[in-house]
Amino acid sequence: MPANINHFFLLWDKSRRSFVLAVRSLWLHKLRSALSVLGIVIGTGAVITLMAFGEGSMQDALEDIKRQGATNIIVQSVKPPDDASSQRRTMTLAYGLTHADYAKFKQLDTIVGSVPMRIFKQELRELHRMHNGRVVGTTSGYRNVNKIELVNGRFLNDSDDDDIKNVVVIGADVAEALFPFQSASGKTIQLNGHDFIIIGVLKERTPLSNAGGISEDYNSDVYVPINTCRARWGAAVYLRSSGSRSGEQVELHQITLTISDIDKVRDAGAVIKDNLERDHGYKKDWLVVIPLDRIEEAKRAKDRYMMLLIVIAAISLLVGGIGIMNIMLATVTERTREIGIRRALGAKRADITLQFLIEATVQTTVGGVIGALIGIGLVFIAPIGSELIFHKNLPAQLNAQPVIMAMSFAVIVGVTFGLYPAYRASRLDPIEALRHD
Amino acid sequence: MTAVVRIEKLTKEYRLESVTVRALRSVSLAVEQGEFVALMGPSGSGKSTLLNQLGCLDRPTSGRYILANEDVSRIDDDRLSEIRSKYLGFIFQSYNLLPQYTVVENIEVPLLYQGCRLNDKTRQRCVQLAQLVGLGDRLDHRPMQLSGGQQQRVAIARSLVNDPHVILADEPTGNLDSRTSDEVMQMLTKLNDAGKTIIMVTHENDIAAWAKRIIRMRDGQIETDEQNVRAKVRHEMAGEFSASLSSLLAEAIR
Structure with a gap:
C-alpha cells in the first residue's frame, strides 16, 4: 500500500x-x-x-407589487389634511384627480394605457332585492390591469364608454345576492334610479390586499363605463356619514397608467408629478405610486x-x-x-x-x-x-x-x-x- | 550482550524561579537486553527524573542517551513520541488507564499512535494479551469496574502490545496491597524471563528484591549499582507463560 x-x-x-x-x-x-x-x-x-x-x-x-405591474404608475386621489375652511359642515369638499388630469396623462407619449377609476358606495337594487356594494366607473383597460376573469358575458368596451351606455358588469357576490338560482346576464338592475343592463358577471376571486393601490374587493363591485358614471351620477359623490352631512366631491379616485417601457417608468413618473404639482397648485390631494420603486x-x-x-x-x-x-x-x-x-x-x-x-x-x-x-x-x-x-x-x-x-x-x-x-x-x-x- | 539502553554523562537541570535544581548530575548507565533493574533511592534522589529521561518524556540538559542504537537525546518532540510508541512500554503507579475505554481498547491505544491500522488482527492480539494477563473474561469492562490489581494487569498488557525494547515501571505496586503486589511482580518477573528488559522505580526493598540488578541513587547520582544475587524465586509456570508471550509478540502486526 x-x-x-x-x-x-x-x-x-x-x-x-x-x-x-x-x-x-x-x-x-x-x-x-x-x-x-x-x-x-x-x-x-x-x-x-x-x-x-x-x-x-x-x-x-x-x-x-408585481401584481400591480412593474410598468404601471398609479396616481391616486388623497383627501388633503383638514384646514380651517372644512369646519363648515355643509361644505362639500372637492379634491383629487380630475377628468382634465386624465385627459392630459393620455397625451403623454410614453403612456400606452390609462385606466381611470371612480369608486363609491351604492345600493344595488333589483326589484325588492338589495345589495350594498360599490360602483366602479372605469374603462375597458381595467380588465387587463386587474386581470379580471368573467364567468359569462363580456367586460366593458370602448363603445360602451363612448356611447354612454347604461351597461354594467357585476361581481360574483352581487350576482349571488340579486339573482340567486338564475343567470344574471341580460337582466336589469337599478343603480341610483337608473336601469343598467348586465353584460357580464365576474368570477369569484379573493380580494387583493392594499399594497399601494386602492384595495379592491371585486366580489361586491359593479363596473360601469366611466362616462356613463359621470353622466348618471354627476361630478360629485356625497359620502354621508351619520351625524355629519359633509360630502366629498371626487372626480376620479385612481388612474392607473401603463408605461411603454420599464426604463421610462421613472421619467414618466417625474413628468406626471410635475404636471400634478402645476395643475393642483398648493393642494396636495394626489399621490403617485410607482410599484417599480417599491420593488427596489x-x-x-x-x-x-x-x-x-x-x-x-x-x-x-x-x-x-x-x-x-x-x-x-x-x-x-x-x-x-x-x-x-x-x-x-x-x-x-x-x-x-x-x-x-x-x-x-x-x-x-x-x-x-x-x-x-x-x-x-x-x-x-x-x-x-x-x-x-x-x-x-x-x-x-x-x-x-x-x-x-x-x-x-x-x-x-x-x-x-x-x-x-x-x-x-x-x-x-x-x-x-x-x-x- | 548489547546494551539496549546506554546513557552517558546525562545531566538534567530545572530552573525553579531563580534557583537551578540539578536533578541528574552526569549519570552514566548501561542496561543490557533482558535485564531487570530496580531504581531505588529516597525522594528527590533523581530516580523519577532518570526514569522520565529513559522514557523519552523529556530531553536532557546535557549528555547522551542511546536507545537501541539511536541517539535520542537531541531529537524533536514528534520523533520522541514515535520512539515512545515503538520502543517503550509504560507501567505507572496509578495504572493510568483511559477511563472511557474498555480493557481491549486500552490495550490498543499504543498501536494507534504507533501508526498501526486497527483491524481484526490487532484486536485479536490485544484480546490474547488480555487473556495472557488473566483478564480474558473482562474484555469489555471499563477500568472503573476493575480492581487495582486487575487494572495494573491491563496496564502491563498495554505496555506489551507494541513489543517494546524496554518496559519502564514507575512504582508499579505503589497502590496495591501486598498480595496483589506479589501477583504483579510475578507477572513482571515472567515478562523478564520471556526476555523483556524492565527498568522499575521503587522505594520498597521488598519489591526491589524481585529485580536482578539494583541501582541506588542519591542527590542525582548513582550511589551503588549491584547485581541482586538473591533475586526472588521465579514462578514455576514461567516457562509456559514466556513461550506463549514470545509466540504472541513474534507475530508481526504491521
Missing part, C-alpha cells in the same frame, strides 16, 4: 477513534454538553427561522434585513463559540492526565490537537443539527400557530441554502473555537500532565 494512502487511513482511524470518544463523552455529560451547545442551537435555529420568515414576507410583498425598496429592505440577520447570526455564533471554547478549556484541564497518558503512549502533539478539535466540532455539529431541526420545525409550526391565534397569514419560505449555511457555520465555529483549547492541550508537558490529578 502506498505510504500516503496508508497515512490517510491511519488519520481516518485516529479520527474515528476520537469521534467515538467525543460522542461517548458528550453522552456521559449530557446536561453539560447540552448547555454548552445551547448557544449554537439557538443561533442556528434563529437564523434558519428568521431567514425563512424574512424570505417569505419579502416574496409576498414582491408578488403583491423591498429589495433594499430585504438586503438590510439579511445584513441584520447575518449580524445576529455572527453574534449568536460568536457567543456559542465562546461557550464551546469555555467548555473545551475546562475539558482539557479536567483531562490533563489523560493527555499525559496518551503522550506517554506515543501520541504526537498533532494527535492530541486532532482529538480535541474533533471533540469540539462534534459538539457544535450536533448543536447545529439540533438547531436546524428546531428552526425547520418552527418554520412549519409558527404559521399554523399564527393562523390559529392571530388569524394572520405568516408567510414562510424555507430554502436549503440558509439551512446548509447555518449548519456549516456551526461546524466552522467548532473548528475555530476548538483550535485554541486543542492547541493548549497539545502543548502540555507530558511529565507535568501525568502528575496532574
